[in-house]
Amino acid sequence: MTFGTLFLLSLAKAFTVVVALSLNIAGLLTWVDRRQGAILQDRVGPERAVVWIPKRIAQGAVVGPAVLVAGGALALFFLSDAEGVTRTTRAVLFSHLAVFITWFTALVIAGRIKLRGVKNSFDRFIASVGDPRRIFYVGLMVHGAIFLSLGVLKGTPAGETLRDFLYGAGPFVFAFSALFGAGYAAQRFRHERAGFRLIGLLHPAADGLKTIFKEDFIPPGGDQFLHKLAPFVSFFPVLVLLGVVPFGDTLCFGSDEQGKIMLSKLLATVPRDGICPTSTLDAGSAVHAVRLQVLDFNVGILYFFAMAGTGVVGAALAGWASNNKYSLLGGLRAASQMISYEVTLGLTLVGSLMIYGTVRIDEMVRWQAENTWGIFVQPLAFFLFFAAAIAETKRIPFDIPEGESEIVAGYFTEYSGMKFAMFFFSEYVAVVTLAALTTAVFLGGWHLPFLERDGLHIMLGDKEIYAQPLSHGAIILIGVLAFVGKTVGLCILQLFIRWTLPRFRYDQLMKLGWRKILPASLVNVLATGLIILAIQSGGPAVQSLMAGAAQVTQWVIAVGGLVLTVWFVRFLLKPAEHRRVLASSSAQYAASMGGTRTARMGA
């Protein structure tokens, strides 16, 4: 691999991590955070930012992508023949996609009917179903039927027929549903201009733009240079932290005649064992592994802690340079808190390091994929680490450095405009970063239960009860999506904690850090060491027991995840029951006037 290619690859990976992962998720999180605050405090929340788009352009924006996606699916069907594994993969992928997009579109339309009433015959048909949960259940049943029948009839002539039928029908149904949904959405535009609000996601973007143009106040008595430097010092470490966290499994590329990497030659399939198939044949068949992490360090997690440790400098500088006693207090508190919890943050992971036997995060994830997720072998450490991580991001219940009720805004009291936004944003990026690390160390990173390097293998004991070979690219993509999904889930959990708990007092915070979590993590290290020794000296019986337990955890994750998802969707689709209670005269008057008038802004 030449230096140029390597540089370009690293740049692409860095861009993916910094922009696509951390910045976007952080922007999303600001929205989720405000939305949560609004909803828990009974407001609509940030939905004011809007871009008005002429009707025709809006319709084009809705229909265009759908046409592209549908056309792509059909082109894939007509222009490229697939055999064997690829054919199966495509059949499964497109049939499930088609079913999913069909029921999802029907559900969205059902929701729209609730909002705007029945407008045409198709609405009448959807409304005649009644409870929208029925649509979801039918969709689930079709998913299950495809999954089971393909599994049961595998290898039989009937199975082949079914597979070929799905291979043919899937893309067409998918294209039809996508186009139908887009067309339906497009014909619902009734006004000459459509408000593009993106469920309020434009709000963080608008705020970002606003802060750039806002006045940048520097306290005249403060240290001008350090005051300007501090936001950058606090923003830099959280961005480079993600460099060592692998966001996906290793990609395997083929090579050209000289043995150099060919980025257009992604391997179709890879074997189950090892990372990439190594071949000692001619140069043309050499395989190049591309790790999906920005920095290929052999110190892995140590780099993470080194960088996280510099995060405290920005806060302390900001507190010092502002020439403001509140800022100084905030800076001091931030420094003491972050240094205290840094210790715990490192020590909680020692047990994991002992079990995984490595500091490289991608190898940790690989260990978890082979055995079981870290949360099952280190449950206590997971809680301790998560608590320390929240303390490290300086957010509720550990937001002593900001403490609005005591010290205005802590170390960024004297910051305004974009510099304040950088502090604000670095906090959110830190949330994303620590969630990503937690995912990689405790939640199996990109690994999903039963998903191996060459496809889906559902095991029961030593028996394989269902196998579905998938292509290399599909597995990697699923892995990346799984990683992002787990990360976002942990981030949202942190936000929920932020909106649930009260702030600790300063002495409680220090007591918790030094007297509770730190000893607990030391105990965790000791217990982990003892258990590892016990298992190593246990012989084959214990080893097989552990393997069985690992498989049980995989089943628990898989079944639990499915059940939770179904339960959650069922909860989301539950019809609301409202009781009309005209208790007051104003309520009676409002009822006689037809209730509260709802008017969208600007429409």
Add this chain to the structure above:
Amino acid sequence: MLINQPLGPKKVVGTPIPRPDRNASVQTYIPEIAKGLAMTMAHFFRNTKEMALGQRNDPTIESISDGINCVSYPEQRRPYAERFRGVHRLTHRADGSPRCVACLCCSTACPAQCIHIEPAEYPVGDSRRGYERFPARFVIDELRCVFCGFCVEACPCDAIRMDTGIHAAPYDSREQFIFEKDLLMSFKGRDGSQLSENPRHEPGDPTHPGVTREHGGH
């Protein structure tokens, strides 16, 4: 209010809430966090879902139900009562001139002293000259106004009303709150009318009740 209740403060009857036990579940904090999170999440997801699916309850008439129970102003508005006192308007006569005769009753009655009127005489030859004046300027400072409605009560001609249903909008600067005559006359009532309930009976009309200028020479 009970008749036979003794005067003085009512005796407060309260149930003392016991302090939570310092048992393991409370002291480890994690089960309690889980309970709190469950409550927060239940509220959050239910409210979000009801917003997204258009199942929000009406905050004024279903306010006892679960879910979001507030009027999300300005996306939602309460129906205002018939007698809601909004921004003022000046009523019109049939010919479009203001009904106001610049008697200064309203500015006198105004406790906030936010009405400023500069009365003026009609020009010579106008049939109304000598009977009444008209406001050359009629200014209301809506920032000072306390929306008490005394001006409406005081007006003998039904010339000023507060039935527009508009509240004083938030503006950027103080000048924008100073409503001049033309602006006040451009507002409509909630029923869309701009005419006064006190129509003008010009001298010479059969409906004109009083003494005319011709009686004066006798």
